[in-house]
Amino acid sequence: xxxxxxxxxxxxxxxxxxxxxxxxxxxxxxxxxxxxxxxxxxxxxxxxxxxxxxxxxxxxxxxxxxxxxxxxxxxxxxxxxxxxxxxxxxxxxxxxxxxxxxxxxxxxxxxxxxxxxxxxxxxxxxxxxxxxxxxxxxxxxxxxxxxxxxxxxxxxxxxxxxxxxxxxxxxxxxxxxxxxxxxxxxxxxxxxxxxxxxxxxxxxxxxxxxxxxxxxxxxxxxxxxxxxxxxxxxxxxxxxxxxxxxxxxxxxxxxxxxxxxxxxxxxxxxxxxxxxxxxxxxxxxxxxxxxxxxxxxxxxxxxxxxxxxxxxxxxxxxxxxxxxxxxxxxxxxxx
Amino acid sequence: xxxxxxxxxxxxxxxxxxxxxxxxxxxxxxxxxxxxxxxxxxxxxxxxxxxxxxxxxxxxxxxxxxxxxxxxxxxxxxxxxxxxxxxxxxxxxxxxxxxxxxxxxxxxxxxxxxxxxxxxxxxxxxxxxxxxxxxxxxxxxxxxxxxxxxxxxxxxxxxxxxxxxxxxxxxxxxxxxxxxxxxxxxxxxxxxxxxxxxxxxxxxxxxxxxxxxxxxxxxxxxxxxxxxxxxxxxxxxxxxxxxxxxxxxxxxxxxxxxxxxxxxxxxxxxxxxxxxxxxxxxxxxxxxxxxxxxxxxxxxxxxxxxxxxxxxxxxxxxxxxxxxxxxx
Amino acid sequence: xxxxxxxxxxxxxxxxxxxxxxxxxxxxxxxxxxxxxxxxxxxxxxxxxxxxxxxxxxxxxxxxxxxxxxxxxxxxxxxxxxxxxxxxxxxxxxxxxxxxxxxxxxxxxxxxxxxxxxxxxxxxxxxxxxxxxxxxxxxxxxxxxxxxxxxxxxxxxxxxxxxxxxxxxxxxxxxxxxxxxxxxxxxxxxxxxxxxxxxxxxxxxxxxxxxxxxxxxxxxxxxxxxxxxxxxxxxxxxxxxxxxxxxxxxxxxxxxxxxxxxxxxxxxxxxxxxxxxxxxxxxxxxxxxxxx
Numbered sequence: 001x002x003x004x005x006x007x008x009x010x011x012x013x014x015x016x017x018x019x020x021x022x023x024x025x026x027x028x029x030x031x032x033x034x035x036x037x038x039x040x041x042x043x044x045x046x047x048x049x050x051x052x053x054x055x056x057x058x059x060x061x062x063x064x065x066x067x068x069x070x071x072x073x074x075x076x077x078x079x080x081x082x083x084x085x086x087x088x089x090x091x092x093x094x095x096x097x098x099x100x101x102x103x104x105x106x107x108x109x110x111x112x113x114x115x116x117x118x119x120x121x122x123x124x125x126x127x128x129x130x131x132x133x134x135x136x137x138x139x140x141x142x143x144x145x146x147x148x149x150x151x152x153x154x155x156x157x158x159x160x161x162x163x164x165x166x167x168x169x170x171x172x173x174x175x176x177x178x179x180x181x182x183x184x185x186x187x188x189x190x191x192x193x194x195x196x197x198x199x200x201x202x203x204x205x206x207x208x209x210x211x212x213x214x215x216x217x218x219x220x221x222x223x224x225x226x227x228x229x230x231x232x233x234x235x236x237x238x239x240x241x242x243x244x245x246x247x248x249x250x251x252x253x254x255x256x257x258x259x260x261x262x263x264x265x266x267x268x269x270x271x272x273x274x275x276x277x278x279x280x281x282x283x284x285x286x287x288x289x290x291x292x293x294x295x296x297x298x299x300x301x302x303x304x305x306x307x308x309x310x311x312x313x314x315x316x317x318x319x320x321x322x323x324x325x326x327x328x329x330x331x332x333x334x335x
Numbered sequence: 336x337x338x339x340x341x342x343x344x345x346x347x348x349x350x351x352x353x354x355x356x357x358x359x360x361x362x363x364x365x366x367x368x369x370x371x372x373x374x375x376x377x378x379x380x381x382x383x384x385x386x387x388x389x390x391x392x393x394x395x396x397x398x399x400x401x402x403x404x405x406x407x408x409x410x411x412x413x414x415x416x417x418x419x420x421x422x423x424x425x426x427x428x429x430x431x432x433x434x435x436x437x438x439x440x441x442x443x444x445x446x447x448x449x450x451x452x453x454x455x456x457x458x459x460x461x462x463x464x465x466x467x468x469x470x471x472x473x474x475x476x477x478x479x480x481x482x483x484x485x486x487x488x489x490x491x492x493x494x495x496x497x498x499x500x501x502x503x504x505x506x507x508x509x510x511x512x513x514x515x516x517x518x519x520x521x522x523x524x525x526x527x528x529x530x531x532x533x534x535x536x537x538x539x540x541x542x543x544x545x546x547x548x549x550x551x552x553x554x555x556x557x558x559x560x561x562x563x564x565x566x567x568x569x570x571x572x573x574x575x576x577x578x579x580x581x582x583x584x585x586x587x588x589x590x591x592x593x594x595x596x597x598x599x600x601x602x603x604x605x606x607x608x609x610x611x612x613x614x615x616x617x618x619x620x621x622x623x624x625x626x627x628x629x630x631x632x633x634x635x636x637x638x639x640x641x642x643x644x645x646x647x648x649x650x651x652x653x654x655x656x657x658x659x660x661x662x663x
Numbered sequence: 664x665x666x667x668x669x670x671x672x673x674x675x676x677x678x679x680x681x682x683x684x685x686x687x688x689x690x691x692x693x694x695x696x697x698x699x700x701x702x703x704x705x706x707x708x709x710x711x712x713x714x715x716x717x718x719x720x721x722x723x724x725x726x727x728x729x730x731x732x733x734x735x736x737x738x739x740x741x742x743x744x745x746x747x748x749x750x751x752x753x754x755x756x757x758x759x760x761x762x763x764x765x766x767x768x769x770x771x772x773x774x775x776x777x778x779x780x781x782x783x784x785x786x787x788x789x790x791x792x793x794x795x796x797x798x799x800x801x802x803x804x805x806x807x808x809x810x811x812x813x814x815x816x817x818x819x820x821x822x823x824x825x826x827x828x829x830x831x832x833x834x835x836x837x838x839x840x841x842x843x844x845x846x847x848x849x850x851x852x853x854x855x856x857x858x859x860x861x862x863x864x865x866x867x868x869x870x871x872x873x874x875x876x877x878x879x880x881x882x883x884x885x886x887x888x889x890x891x892x893x894x895x896x897x898x899x900x901x902x903x904x905x906x907x908x909x910x911x912x913x914x915x916x917x918x919x920x921x922x923x924x925x926x927x928x929x930x931x932x933x934x935x936x937x938x939x940x941x942x943x944x945x946x947x948x949x950x951x952x953x954x955x
């Protein structure tokens with residue numbers, strides 16, 4: 001893991017900058033607020049993780065950045081791609097950006113690969129559309145990209161159909177597709193969740209290599225803290241659509257300050273827990289969306305105070321490059 | 336472990352081979368998918384045995400084979416010393432009250448058009464048709480309370496519950512007949528970490544209170560370590576290693592076990608985690624065409640020439656563990 | 664768990680009730696249902712109320728024109744029979760045959776198809792090949808065969824219509840059962856010790872019904888159409904009984920002299936079929952969410 005956490009700042013340095021970003025479905029009082037008040041910035045070659053469980057709204061953030069929200073979804077705030085505001089751009093302009101400067105990979109590779117086209121054809125189409133390459137040039141470049149993502153025997157495999165690849169290989173093909181136009185930003189929605197642990201390790205290594213060698217900024221969304229800890233320099237913890245904590249990964253993992261993060265650690269079985277004893281489960285379950293007054297985690301928090309239920313905590317700075325949204329942090333916590 | 340106790344479940348050389356596609360002519364041979372390829376083990380009463388492996392290793396097929404939900408191609412399964420009756424027979428159905436299963440996808444295992452009260456009560460009504468409706472309802476409510484479901488939710492339908500709650504419903508249904516064995520087929524894989532912990536705690540309690548044996552199938556090593564007394568590692572339908580959980584995790588003997596443990600991202604005390612270096616190349620070969628000899632040979636960093644022969648099962652750790660490896 | 668306590672205030676919403684709710688929101692389907700009910704009501708109640716039947720000849724008023732305020736609102740035919748009553752009474756036969764025919768066809772086809780699909784293997788193959796053979800036999804041939812065997816009565820018409828009708832829903836029910844039998848809740852039922860028959864009754868058939876319900880209104884349409892067609896050809900309802908088919912047949916023959924004899928039953932038949940069509944659409948949108 002790279003040793004210096006980069007503190008990217010809004011402005012010229014960052015590849016992607018979100019300010020006060022929010023996503024809402026539907027209008028009026030029946031609308032569902034799924035994400036609120038998200039700030040983050042990623043610099044060149046940096047890998048940032050967004051961690052959250054189901055219902056936290058994390059996937060919606062990526063979809064909204066790409067302009068792929070469902071028709072009744074509205075994103076607000078500011079999304080800047082290399083200083084250019086891309087939120088709510090018309091579709092035509094987004095089409096140019098998507099796949100070009102900004103690409104996304106998904107949890108299930110089959111969804112972005114057309115089942116009845118050979119993958120060579122799919123890769124070449126992208127190259128022709130975005131980089132105006134001829135068939136021959138595109139074919140060569142596609143093979144080069146497949147070799148880059150470590151698909152063995154790429155020259156032969158380029159003529160295969162998606163279903164002829166295994167899960168891990170399909171994921172690599174999808175990464176290759178995303179990288180064809182050398183995007184400055186790569187968005188990844190749970191890219192390794194559906195993969196076996198050994199294959200996951202290989203894909204994570206691949207992503208780290210891409211950030212290091214091409215300077216691509218990567219924003220990865222996952223529910224697996226282990227993935228984040230091994231890959232990302234910085235992490236944002238999301239619960240119920242609101243940011244709970246944000247900062248350098250090592251710091252957040254080593255000294256979790258937010259009750260949610262602490263609760264998760266206590267609930268996970270492998271970190272020094274004596275086997276056979278009860279885990280400290282977080283009671284209840286996450287309810288998607290629907291912002292009530294107060295902290296999003298209040299209903300399940302072990303340290304909840306009356307203030308937590310009435311006032312939404314604001315993100316406060318808490319040490320180098322780290323922010324946390326909790327009323328209790330100034331009071332009793334040990335960082 | 337008392338040596339002369341009859342194992343609850345005794346499996347010898349179990350094989351599940353599935354033909355892929357149909358032959359054009361009856362004489363033509365068809366490729367066989369060797370999902371389970373010669374597995375032997377014993378499960379003692381009250382024991383929790385974990386079965387780990389990646390996708391394609393055959394663990395789910397093994398789980399279903401043990402319940403005779405799919406007939407085995409070869410090999411023997413004994414329940415308390417007696418051979419299992421043929422699948423689909425009335426005597427097999429009778430035995431099902433002793434062995435139950437909970438599934439990976441909690442919602443899919445519940446009939447969408449039945450209330451959860453009916454769903455949980457169905458096994459009761461199947462095996463004890465003489466019970467009155469009131470009796471059934473009383474037992475269902477008791478079980479709902481035991482697994483942490485509010486009684487007022489009895490008339491709701493599965494889609495109105497969350498994943499964790501659906502899993503509780505599945506557990507209630509499995510438990511209502513007081514079985515001796517519950518096979519858990521990746522029950523927490525589809526759940527969030529926080530909910531997963533609730534389910535794990537529930538299983539721990541129930542195991543203690545009802546004296547259950549558990550066969551816990553999962554790819555999540557941490558969960559398995561937390562719940563199980565012994566762990567079996569599968570690869571391509573064959574057993575690579577089996578032994579007491581603490582020993583297996585502390586001293587993995589098989590190269591594959593070592594790779595599995597190394598591959599899971601681990602967070603060190605100082606908060607860093609490095610990308611694991613596996614010593615593993617490539618991906619698992621297809622179960623349609625497994626290597627002769629040790630199945631792990633294509634990816635093992637230590638593969639030697641003798642690994643072209645099937646690996647022998649060796650004892651280790653004072654006869655409590657077994658490893659299938661030439662080099663162990 | 665506290666979240667669920669709040670949800671409990673919500674009513675249990677079975678998939679069926681949710682579907683009905685969706686149906687109610689479809690304006691066209693609701694209007695069509697209403698209209699259809701009106702037609703049924705008219706066909707069964709009005710002739711009962713009026714003092715004369717469709718067979719009574721009013722010799723004083725042969726071929727009377729339409730006069731909404733007279734004793735014969737829609738006039739009479741050349742034999743003095745009141746047209747309104749004749750058409751409504753004809754509707755009784757058509758509708759009853761259609762609805763009962765569809766109901767029986769649904770029961771038969773779902774049981775047959777669900778069993779074949781769930782059991783699978785050779786049994787399935789045998790059952791479905793039988794269906795295939797029957798499907799490839801021309802419908803007219805079957806009808807004539809049945810008429811010869813059972814005589815030309817209303818009952819044989821009933822049988823003929825059902826035999827023609829149950830085949831396609833059986834294939835649909837079987838396809839549903841095949842899809843269901845791999846689902847985990849069926850596996851769970853097997854693990855719970857249920858016999859195959861019970862599983863079919865408790866799990867397979869109820870979960871197939873949503874697809875079949877959509878089809879059943881189409882079946883009513885097909886039944887009525889089949890009956891009309893057969894009667895039109897003279898293979899169905901025999902005089903003096905009337906159905907819309909026979910009336911249309913007679914009316915067609917007298918088209919030049921008295922167009923009402925064709926138009927009235929024709930209009931009512933068309934209206935009924937139109938309503939059934941929209942109801943089918945509504946049911947499909949409501950019950951089969953994949954199609955939306």
